[in-house]
Amino acid sequence: xxxxTARAEAVERAFRDERAGVLATLIRQVGGxxxxxxxxxxxxxxxVKVWERSGVPASPRAWLITTARRRAIDRLRHDRSLADRAxxxxxxxxxDDRDDDREEPPMDEHGRGSAVxxxxxxxxxxCCHPALGPEARVALTLRTVGGLTTGEIARAFLVAEPTxxxxxxxxxxxxxxxHIPYRVPPDSELPERVRGVLRVVYLIFNEGYAxxxxxxxxxxxxxxxxxxxxxxxxxLMPDEAxxxxxxxxxxxxxxxxxxxxxxxGRWVGLEDQDRSQWDRAALDEGRTALDRALRRRRPxxxxxxxxxxxxxxxxxxxxxxxxxxxxxxxxxxxALRPSAVVRLNHAAAVGFAAGxxxxxxxxxxxxxxxxxxxxxxxxxxxxxxxxxxxxPTGAAAAYDRAIALTGNEVERAELRxxxxxxxxxxxx
Amino acid sequence: xxRYMLLLYAPEVDETEAAKRWAEMPLWDQVTDSLREAGYWVxxxxxxxxxxxxxxxxxxxxxxxxxxxxxxxxxxxVGYYLLECPDLDAALDAAARLPxxxxxxxxxxxxWEAPGS
Numbered sequence: 001x002x003x004x005t006a007r008a009e010a011v012e013r014a015f016r017d018e019r020a021g022v023l024a025t026l027i028r029q030v031g032g033x034x035x036x037x038x039x040x041x042x043x044x045x046x047x048v049k050v051w052e053r054s055g056v057p058a059s060p061r062a063w064l065i066t067t068a069r070r071r072a073i074d075r076l077r078h079d080r081s082l083a084d085r086a087x088x089x090x091x092x093x094x095x096d097d098r099d100d101d102r103e104e105p106p107m108d109e110h111g112r113g114s115a116v117x118x119x120x121x122x123x124x125x126x127c128c129h130p131a132l133g134p135e136a137r138v139a140l141t142l143r144t145v146g147g148l149t150t151g152e153i154a155r156a157f158l159v160a161e162p163t164x165x166x167x168x169x170x171x172x173x174x175x176x177x178x179h180i181p182y183r184v185p186p187d188s189e190l191p192e193r194v195r196g197v198l199r200v201v202y203l204i205f206n207e208g209y210a211x212x213x214x215x216x217x218x219x220x221x222x223x224x225x226x227x228x229x230x231x232x233x234x235x236l237m238p239d240e241a242x243x244x245x246x247x248x249x250x251x252x253x254x255x256x257x258x259x260x261x262x263x264x265g266r267w268v269g270l271e272d273q274d275r276s277q278w279d280r281a282a283l284d285e286g287r288t289a290l291d292r293a294l295r296r297r298r299p300x301x302x303x304x305x306x307x308x309x310x311x312x313x314x315x316x317x318x319x320x321x322x323x324x325x326x327x328x329x330x331x332x333x334x335a336l337r338p339s340a341v342v343r344l345n346h347a348a349a350v351g352f353a354a355g356x357x358x359x360x361x362x363x364x365x366x367x368x369x370x371x372x373x374x375x376x377x378x379x380x381x382x383x384x385x386x387x388x389x390x391x392p393t394g395a396a397a398a399y400d401r402a403i404a405l406t407g408n409e410v411e412r413a414e415l416r417x418x419x420x421x422x423x424x425x426x427x428x
Numbered sequence: 429x430x431r432y433m434l435l436l437y438a439p440e441v442d443e444t445e446a447a448k449r450w451a452e453m454p455l456w457d458q459v460t461d462s463l464r465e466a467g468y469w470v471x472x473x474x475x476x477x478x479x480x481x482x483x484x485x486x487x488x489x490x491x492x493x494x495x496x497x498x499x500x501x502x503x504x505x506v507g508y509y510l511l512e513c514p515d516l517d518a519a520l521d522a523a524a525r526l527p528x529x530x531x532x533x534x535x536x537x538x539x540w541e542a543p544g545s
Contacts (some may be wrong), residue, residue, distance in 0.1 A: 083522055083541060179430040181515035347476045 005052050014060040015044060019147050022064045024119035027126075028182055029095060030072040031088050033144070033172040039075060043068035058268035065124070120145075121184045121236050129180050137200045138207075138340065143168050145232070146225050156219050157207065161286075194237070198246050198302065201229045205250050209257065223254050244293035245303030251286030252309040255279040268410070270312065288395065301337040304329050308396060327353035340341040340371040348381045356388040376406040380415055392422040431512050431539040432519040437503040439534030452527045453540040463511065467498050468522065478504045503533055506518070 020039070052343035057063040069092055076082055076089045139157075142148045148156075154164035174180065185193040194367040208222030211414050230247035237243050259277035262268050290310055293303045308329045315321025330346035344366055351359020363382055372378045383398035399419035406412050421424075441449070463469040483494040497504065506528070513519055516536070523534040 131520065177541070179515045181517050185517075254433075 004052065005058055010056040011044075011048055012053055014047065014064065018061050018064060020123070020145050021116060021120055021170075022061055022068070022380070023144060024064055026068050026072070028122060028398055030067060030092060031084065031182075032082075032176055034277070035072055035075060035082065035088075036068070036174070037144075039068040039072035040064070042071035042075075046071075054107060056373070066096075066408070078160065090375070116288050118184060118235055122182050124197055124236075125184055125193060126180060126235070128181050128193075128200045129175070130193075130196055131178065131180055132171050132174060134200075134203070135238035136167055136174075138194075138203055139164060139167050140171045141200055141229070142204065146229060146238050148225065154219075156222050158219075187255070188321055192238055194242065197233065200251070201233070202246060202302075204229070206254075209253060220257065223250070223257060226250055227254060234292075238359060239296065241293045241296035241298040242300040242302050244289045244296070245300055245306050248290035248293060248306035249287045249302050249309060251282045251289060252306060252313060253280035255286060256313075269414075271314075271316065275316065299332065299336070301333060304333045304336060308333070321352075322351035323349055324354075340366060342373075344372060344381060347385075351381070351385050356385045360385045360389065374405055376402045376411070378402075379405065383415075383418070386420070387422060392425045393420075396422055396425040429436050429514060430515075430516075430541075431510065433537045433539060434509040434511060434519065434526070435505060435535040436507040436509070436526065436528050436532060437501075438506050438528055439503050439536065447532075455527045458498075459522070459527075462525075463509070463522055466513070468511045468513040468518065470512050472507070475505060475506040505529065506532070512539055518531040520530075 023036055023040055025039055030036050030039060046067055047060075047064065051057070073089065073092050073096065076085050076092070079085075082088075123140070124145055127144055130139045131139065139153055142156075143150065150168060150344050151163045153168075154161040157164065184190075201423050204222050205226035208219050208224075208226065227247070227250050230243070230250055233240075233243045234247050255278050256270075256273060258279070259273040259275070260268055262274075268274075285394070286306070289308060290303070290306050293306070308326055311322055311326050311329070327346070327349035330342065330349045331338055333342050334346050344363065347359050347362035347366065349359075350362055360382075363378075365386060366372055366378060367382065379398045379402035383395045383402060384396060386392075386395035390391055396419055399415055399422075403415045406415065438449075444508070460469065462473060478497040481497040483496065483498050485492045485494070509522070509526075511519055511522060516538075523529060523536055526534060528534065530539050
């Protein structure tokens with residue numbers, strides 16, 4: 001490898017690996033997202049020229065921060081429209097005189113970790129601030145923490161690039177003009193704010209996971225991005241059990257994402273998946289993350305969901321599923337996050353663990369729930385329970401309802417097969 | 429420090445409900461006092477009934493007056509707080525402590541700052 005390609009690679013690597021961390025520190029130092037981004041862009045342009053001439057500095061991060069800070073000073077001197085110019089200029093010049101381009105003492109009054117880690121947390125918590133709309137939180141997190149381009153985010157969320165651009169600009173403007181603080185929330189607010197951050201990450205994951213059709217590949221990259229964010233959060237907040245729980249949940253799903261669809265692009269149920277398609281490394285990492293979560297002994301919904309997913313995977317590998325434990329975990333999940341779908345899954349698991357009568361007792365109240373009325377799984381689960389109870393007429397009616405509601409061809413064929421196997425019922 | 433206008437909206441209510449709201453006055457005083465002690469308080473007031481409002485527009489140099497509030501909505505503007513505090517989180521915290529937040533809505537608007545100031 002020639003020296004110049006090595007340098008080109010070093011610049012590229014610095015772009016990729018250092019961008020979010022450097023940006024996180026710069027936002028704090030220059031006091032704003034837009035100025036920090038512009039100044040960092042200037043610094044990267046300069047890095048390409050200077051590193052080519054005099055080699056890659058020992059600490060690219062420190063070099064980028066010092067250079068970007070000076071470019072920010074230039075911009076503040078020349079752009080009169082920037083808010084709070086005088087005060088920001090004075091602060092930056094003082095920093096530059098001290099040249100404390102490496103690590104300053106942590107500014108967080110809670111004294112968490114090193115300054116570098118704290119800056120990254122500040123960035124994440126600010127991007128996920130509850131005063132920003134959910135779509136803005138997702139877009140801003142992907143742009144600034146994930147380093148995706150506006151175009152990439154727009155394609156992944158199926159919106160026009162200018163629309164996504166406006167969304168990100170508006171979010172940054174609100175942070176600046178409403179003075180959303182750039183900080184890690186105080187302990188009293190931390191649990192709620194961590195939950196908010198995890199929701200953003202899981203939203204990104206689900207957007208990629210639920211993707212169907214021709215754009216599946218582009219949107220599937222969101223799963224990888226969400227997992228990268230999950231790993232970063234686990235590094236920054238290793239004591240938060242739910243952070244590990246969410247990382248485990250995402251990895252255990254991601255490990256099987258490719259196997260969900262067969263060669264013809266059709267959806268494949270969990271029990272029929274080609275297990276050689278599963279990503280073993282992701283499964284292992286997911287199980288390790290789950291262990292770490294459970295060791296902290298602070299249960300939460302993501303951990304419970306991850307534990308259920310791990311048991312399903314284990315059951316498929318072992319050839320027999322521990323339904324009693326799964327039913328028990330769904331019971332915990334109902335207590336933690338009582339949604340209609342969670343209640344339905346609980347009823348189904350109890351149906352396998354303790355018999356169809358016990359499952360039906362939990363499912364019957366849900367039949368009147370308007371949130372589930374058009375949900376095919378409610379009716380197919382109902383049908384399976386009635387079939388196993390020896391009520392073919394009730395089962396047939398429920399299968400018919402499920403068949404009418406499902407949009408999935410493979411699932412519909414399977415439901416028809418089950419309905420056809422009922423004895424003593426007229427074919428519909 | 430930044431300045432925020434907290435705009436207080438509440439649904440119109442009958443007399444019994446209004447009496448209940450007035451009975452909460454000590455709670456309001458508590459919040460207002462704590463904002464004064466924190467150095468955040470600039471001013472606050474309840475507003476008179478919306479039917480006492482007059483809306484002014486000048487169009488083509490003609491002054492148009494409308495008898496009544498700017499917009500007729502289910503929730504009406506009933507009062508305001510003007511606060512000066514470090515950041516949005518402090519303003520959000522104050523807003524959530526106002527008794528009205530439980531039955532009405534508080535809109536927080538930063539006051540406009542001149543660029544380069």
